[in-house]
Amino acid sequence: xxxxxxxxxxxxxxxxxxxxxxxxxxxxxxxxxxxxxxxxxxxxxxxxxxxxxxxxxxxxxxxxxxxxxxxxxxxxxxxxxxxxxxxxxxxxxxxxxxxxxxxxxxxxxxxxxxxxxxxxxxxxxxxxxxxxxxxxxxxxxxxxxxxxxxxxxxxxxxxxxxxxxxxx
Numbered sequence: 322x323x324x325x326x327x328x329x330x331x332x333x334x335x336x337x338x339x340x341x342x343x344x345x346x347x348x349x350x351x352x353x354x355x356x357x358x359x360x361x362x363x364x365x366x367x368x369x370x371x372x373x374x375x376x377x378x379x380x381x382x383x384x385x386x387x388x389x390x391x392x393x394x395x396x397x398x399x400x401x402x403x404x405x406x407x408x409x410x411x412x413x414x415x416x417x418x419x420x421x422x423x424x425x426x427x428x429x430x431x432x433x434x435x436x437x438x439x440x441x442x443x444x445x446x447x448x449x450x451x452x453x454x455x456x457x458x459x460x461x462x463x464x465x466x467x468x469x470x471x472x473x474x475x476x477x478x479x480x481x482x483x484x485x486x487x488x489x
Contacts, residue, residue: 377480380447380455383479384472389434394481398431400424403471403483415489431484432459432470455479465489 373396376386387393404420432438438445438459443466448456453473460467471483 324482380472380479384447384457385435387479387481388430388432388438389436391429394429394431397478397480398424398427399480399482402427402481404486405483406486407489410489430470431481 355360373393375383376390377383383397385449387397399422401421404422406418406420407415408418409415409445433441433443437443442461444458444460444462446460450456455472457470457472458467459470465488468489469485469487470481471485472479472481
């Protein structure tokens with residue numbers, strides 16, 4: 322009997338991650354009788370509108386579409402958006418400025434198109450500091466012009482959740 326109980330517990334424990342990985346559409350399609358647990362509360366970024374599928378399967382492809390299409394930017398920017406910058410005029414020295422922008426306060430486009438990036442001589446580097454943050458740095462060599470765009474995975478795609486303008 323103890324062996325049977327142990328097998329049931331072990332099987333349930335191993336199957337839980339598989340069940341937890343279902344997408345919301347799959348969960349909705351599953352019969353209501355199979356799930357009695359309450360839905361988890363999430364604090365992740367708002368999901369992108371269901372009318373627009375993720376523009377690309379890779380982040381590199383997504384970023385190109387994001388940079389070149391304002392409609393994609395509007396669909397994949399969180400509301401609110403974190404905005405960090407530096408007040409170069411602050412006394413006695415430059416000071417950080419942190420804002421939270423509502424969707425209506427965001428000026429689009431939020432970054433230059435890929436053509437503009439190249440024509441202006443801007444460098445683009447991508448870093449993955451951790452799985453929940455992809456940092457894209459857009460900078461002009463030999464100047465203090467630098468912005469870091471922070472994206473995070475969201476519903477099989479990515480969303481811009483923070484802009485850090487480090488320019489002086």
